[in-house]
Amino acid sequence: MKLIFATHNKHKVEEINQVLQSVVQVMSLDAIGCFDEIPETQATIEGNASQKSHFIYDKYHVDCFADDTGLEVFALDGAPGVYSARYAGEGCTFDDNIKKLLAAMQGIENREARFRTVISLILEGKEYQFEGVVEGTILTEERGVEGFGYDPVFLPKGYDKTFAEMPLSLKNTISHRGLAAEKLIVFLKTHL
Ligand code: ITT
Secondary structure, eight states: OEEEEOOOOHHHHHHHHHHHTTTOEEEOTGGGTOOOOOOOOOSSHHHHHHHHHHHHHHHHOOOEEEEEEEEEEGGGTTOEETTGGGTTOTTOOHHHHHHHHHHHTTTOSOOEEEEEEEEEEEETTEEEEEEEEEEEEEOSSOOOSSSSTTGGGEEETTOSSOGGGSOHHHHHHHSHHHHHHHHHHHHHHHHO
């Protein structure tokens, strides 16, 4: 089976591909000639995931899915949350976001945080959502070069390596995205 992944984030494509490849052929937006900027203007992760998948379904009428992810920091009342991609402003880099996060958390002792992914799948026009959550803590400095986004400062609970210090195969077995993708696989296997 083929599913279009409604993202322009190549890191997400690599991660999702590794989990889904035995079950689904994941097609990128490039493969269908879609270079549009997909709007994500909703106030929640669920809403943004749904907005992204519907944008592609409405325009191309293909089965597809989208991933919206947020880093929710307990001491910052859940920020950056739904604004994780543009926390340091429009057009910012991953590094800008990390710098802003570390500055916002300076002197804060409670460093608990979680990543939350919602995958919105549209099959034959009907939407289904799958959530994945991983808890951890925010370090005071960056460690590691793997992964993307906030990975160098996120230490998952029960591990002594950040997501940026571990191979993708390990990140995928414990991460927000990996867990949401596993739920998607179970769904696809039982519904197709
Ligand atoms: P698409 O909307 O095109 O899928 P995006 O990068 O804008 O790509 P999100 O709206 O879901 O994706 O933004 C989430 C941001 O959170 C993302 O830009 C990263 O900075 C961060 N992020 C998402 N997943 C992450 C992960 O697995 N590890 C570290 N940071 C992550």
